[in-house]
Amino acid sequence: MxxxxxxxxxxxxxxxxxSEKSYRQHALICNVATAEPHAGCAFERFTDEGPLALLPLLPAAGAQHRSALVWTLPPERAAQLLECPQDAFLSALQQRFGYRLGRLQQVGTRHAYPLTLRHxxxxxxxxxxxxxxxxxxxxxxxxxxxxxxxxxxxxxxxxxxxxxxxxxxxxxxxxxxxxxxxxxxxxxxxxxxxxxxxxxxxxxxxxxxxxxxxxxxxxxxxxxxxxxxxxxxxxxxxxxxxxx
Ligand SMILES: Cc1cc2nc3c(=O)[nH]c(=O)nc-3n(C[C@H](O)[C@H](O)[C@H](O)COP(=O)(O)OP(=O)(O)OC[C@H]3O[C@@H](n4cnc5c(N)ncnc54)[C@H](O)[C@@H]3O)c2cc1C
Structure with missing residues (x-):
């Protein structure tokens, strides 16, 4: 296999x-600690820049409530959010995601990669x-x-x-x-x-x-x-x- x-x-x-088709978008992925529990729920927001999802994760040391972020963005915006300070990142994400999981508190290591359909x-x-x-x-x-x-x-x-x-x-x-x-x-x-x-x-x-x-x-x-x-x-x- x-x-x-x-x-x-x-x-x-x-x-x-x-066969390959580029979406001309990047996925920015990282873990995010939130003030409120996710209760096992995944959340998705569709924005004009692209969809973003917060998927439930198990607790870890120092972060009781955690979700995995998948944020689809134009490449230049992804590069900017990859490099910016944590506070600026959390504030941009909070603005896009809202307060369904309370205040976004911490962000883990951020990665980004180009999105492509391959088949x-x-x-x-x-x-x-x-x-x-x-x-x-x-x-x-x-x-x-x-x-x-x-x-x-x-x-x-x-x-x-x-x-x-x-x-x-x-x-x-x-x-x-x-x-x-x-x-x-x-x-x-x-x-x-x-x-x-x-x-x-x-x-x-x-x-x-x-x-x-x-x-x-x-x-x-x-x-x-x-x-x-x-x-x-x-x-x-x-x-x-x-x-x-
Ligand atoms: C951000 C993100 C979120 C996603 N969320 C969902 C979701 O909610 N639901 C869902 O259904 N899918 C989701 N997916 C898709 C899902 O992650 C993939 O479909 C799945 O990981 C594919 O599994 P795979 O084993 O084919 O490939 P991979 O997960 O890429 O695993 C391939 C493995 O092969 C190993 N490997 C490489 N070369 C060799 C070699 N020569 N010999 C032996 N091993 C080798 C690699 O180390 C790796 O462990 C998501 C994907 C992404 C990127």
Whole structure:
């Protein structure tokens, strides 16, 4: 199995091609200590610079309430926030995030990296399966990459077990192609979902913004629509499809 991450050297060594699309945005990531507990909740804010998320972390020495920040920004703004003093950083973040977790108190080491969508069409060869970020590295905004990787692994295990039960070798290309066929639609849907979500919030057209805001309000009013959106975001549709 080839699963050495988005910059997979093994994939490259095998000559497996990956298509790339730059989002021309950077993700600034760091841990943040907050005055109020997160109660196990993740928070996401969609801003005109890009989405930002605070994801719950376990307590650590000196920081009882901690979250991991993923802040999507234009590259020059990310560079500025990477270098600025802690107070200026916390104040900028507080302004964008608000006070849902109380006052933001401390920030850990900040890192930033360019955001790119990578995906390979060829994911199996005889004896080889390219998996996880090596096969598809997504925009982190929708928090889909790891979930998709787990669904891929589940499907692969299922297909391998069925193949072995039929007396086939687990590395048999025909068996591995069944895995690829089974996961293709889930991968396509998940990639499209996480690719379109950031674009939805980052344009200056007031009519598009109005349509988006109405659609999001509609999610609150129409329970089945909201359930469908949450099911897609949580990967539940794909799991249900696998059980059908
Ligand atoms: C900021 C951020 C937030 C995210 N939030 C979410 C989320 O909320 N939900 C979600 O589902 N997904 C999320 N993701 C996506 C998730 O992190 C990835 O989808 C997941 O880490 C992919 O796992 P992976 O094992 O394929 O790759 P990686 O996590 O990159 O792991 C690859 C591993 O391979 C190792 N390695 C490299 N070369 C070799 C080698 N030659 N031999 C052996 N090992 C090697 C590396 O050391 C590394 O440990 C997020 C991603 C980011 C960047």
């Amino acid at each position: 080839v699963a050495d991450g988005a910059d997979s050297g093994l994939r490259e060594g095998l000559g497996v091609a990956a 390979c069409d060829e994911q199996v060869r005889a004896g080889i399966a390219v998996m996880g970020n090596a096969a598809h590295a997504l925009h982190p905004v929708a928090g889909q990459g790891f979930n998709l990787a787990l669904r891929d692994i589940w499907a692969l295990c299922d297909v391998l077990a069925a193949g072995v039960a039929r007396g086939q070798s687990p590395g048999d290309l025909a068996v591995l192609q069944q895995y690829r066929a089974r996961q293709q639609a889930d991968q396509r849907r998940t990639i499209e979902f996480s690719d379109r979500l950031p674009a939805l919030f980052m344009h200056n057209d007031p009519m598009l913004a109005l349509a988006r805001d109405l659609a999001l309000s509609g999610l609150d009013w129409v329970a089945p629509l909201k359930r469908a959106f949450v099911a897609q975001a949580a990967g539940l549709q794909a799991l249900e499809a696998a059980h059908d």
